[in-house]
Amino acid sequence: MNPNRVGRESERTSLRMATEASNIPTWVRAFVMVGGLLMVLGGVIALxxxxxxxxxxxxxxxxxxxxxxxxxxxNVALGLFLPLMLFLQVRRVLGSLMVLVGMIQMLDVIMDCIEGRWAIVPGVVLLGLLYFFGAARVLGAPFWSRESWV
Incomplete structure (x- = not known):
């Protein structure tokens, strides 16, 4: 394979990824920043x-x-890494972290239902769904789709 061609393809890929990183919707950026801050605050309160x-x-x-x-x-680790990955514009890692946090929220919903904390269930479901929808926007496909991981 021609080394010049590999170099040009690598440059195009880097440019495409940089352009895509800057196309993260504003609502996702705001949600990641606020969500990260709230997670850090929750961790500090817990301590x-x-x-x-x-x-x-x-x-x-x-x-x-x-x-x-x-x-x-x-909470502190996730709350710090979400905005850090957004700042570094690492889409795949950011999307993966958002899926992880969304899944944690959904598992929290199950525990809230088991323990009868019905008042907070709708809010936690909403947070989980927002993380999933935001991850889909960052990754370009929903997390259950193979396209979001390759």
């Missing part, structure tokens, strides 16, 4: 005052502190 995250009648035990720490680390 600083885990009592805010539970019922007023529940006790804060050692186990609650341990799981609050895990929750905090997960």
């Amino acid at each position: 600083a005052r885990p009592s805010i995250l539970i019922s007023p009648t529940d006790q804060i035990t050692g186990g609650v502190h341990i799981y609050a720490g895990y929750f905090a680390v997960r």
Whole structure:
């Protein structure tokens, strides 16, 4: 294969990816930034005052502190990496993270239903769906489609 041709194809691919990265819709950019900020704040709250995250009648035990720490680390990591990937314009990684966060939200919905927290279910479903729709816009196809991953 001609090395000049490979170089030109690589340049075209880089240019196409850069152009596509700048075409992320404004609502997706805003949602990723606000969502990332809220995830970081949730993590900080879980570390600083885990009592805010539970019922007023529940006790804060050692186990609650341990799981609050895990929750905090997960949220802070995802909350920092979503905007970072947006800033770096890494579409595939951003889309993959958005699918992951959307799936976490949907699994949270299942737990909320099992535990009877009906008041927050609609909001969590909406967040999950927005992450899925945003990921589809970033990846160019819904996550269940092969085109979004190759």
